[in-house]
Amino acid sequence: MATKQPTKESAAEERHITLYTAIGNIERIGQTIHTCFEKTTKQIEQRGNALILTLPDDTQVTFVIHHRQFNAEFLDKHIAGMMNFFSRVETDRTELQQNVLLQISLFNCVIGTAFTLDDNEDRTSYIVGTIQETAEQLNAFLLYEDMTLYTPKHRLLFSIGGDSEFTEYLPIANSDLRRVGRAEESDADRNRKERSTKQLRQEGVPVNE
Numbered sequence: 001m002a003t004k005q006p007t008k009e010s011a012a013e014e015r016h017i018t019l020y021t022a023i024g025n026i027e028r029i030g031q032t033i034h035t036c037f038e039k040t041t042k043q044i045e046q047r048g049n050a051l052i053l054t055l056p057d058d059t060q061v062t063f064v065i066h067h068r069q070f071n072a073e074f075l076d077k078h079i080a081g082m083m084n085f086f087s088r089v090e091t092d093r094t095e096l097q098q099n100v101l102l103q104i105s106l107f108n109c110v111i112g113t114a115f116t117l118d119d120n121e122d123r124t125s126y127i128v129g130t131i132q133e134t135a136e137q138l139n140a141f142l143l144y145e146d147m148t149l150y151t152p153k154h155r156l157l158f159s160i161g162g163d164s165e166f167t168e169y170l171p172i173a174n175s176d177l178r179r180v181g182r183a184e185e186s187d188a189d190r191n192r193k194e195r196s197t198k199q200l201r202q203e204g205v206p207v208n209e
Helices: 027-040 072-087 094-106 121-137 175-179 187-202
Strands: 014-021 043-047 050-054 060-067 109-116 141-143 156-158
Touching (some): 027 060, 027 121, 060 072, 094 156, 121 141
Antiparallel strands (some): 014 109, 043 050, 050 060, 060 109
C-alpha cells in the first residue's frame, strides 16, 4: 500500500487526515488505533471523544471520534456538507459519482486526525502509514486536505477533479453495522429456532445453519 505524504512545503505545520466509516461496534475504533500505534507510542490518553497518542519524540497524534450514536447532529451536518461538495464535482462518470455519494451517505462515524510535520521524513512516513493502516483495519475511507477521497485499501476513489482509479464502484460498510440495536438471542429464541429447523428438515426443506 503506497503511503500518501504531505508535501515538504507543509513541514512544521499541523496536518489533518479524516477517516470515515460505517461501523457498529464503536469500541473497535479505539482498540484498532491502540493496536496499530502501540509499538511506538509512549502513552495513550483519552479525553472525552479524543484519543491523544504521545510518540517517542514527545510529539502527539490526536484522533477525535464522532459517531452518530453520540453526536447525530454533527454527523448529519458533516456528511451533508461532504455530499454537497462532491456532488458539485464536474465529471462524466455520473454513475461512479452517484455511488460515491451513496457511500458517503452510509458513513456513521467521522474520525479526525491531527499531527505536526517536521523535517524527519521517516517520522512522517510512519505516522501517515500507520493512519492508513488504521483506516484499512476499520474499513475507513481517508479524506486528505486536498479533498482526495481514498478507499480503505488506499485507492483513489474520487477527487475534486473527478479523478478515480475506479470505473465502477459499489458502496461498503462494516458487517457489524447490521448488529446495531439487535437484541441478544434468548433461550426462547434458540428453542424456537431448533423447533423450526427440526420441522423444516422433517418436511425435506434445506436449512442454512
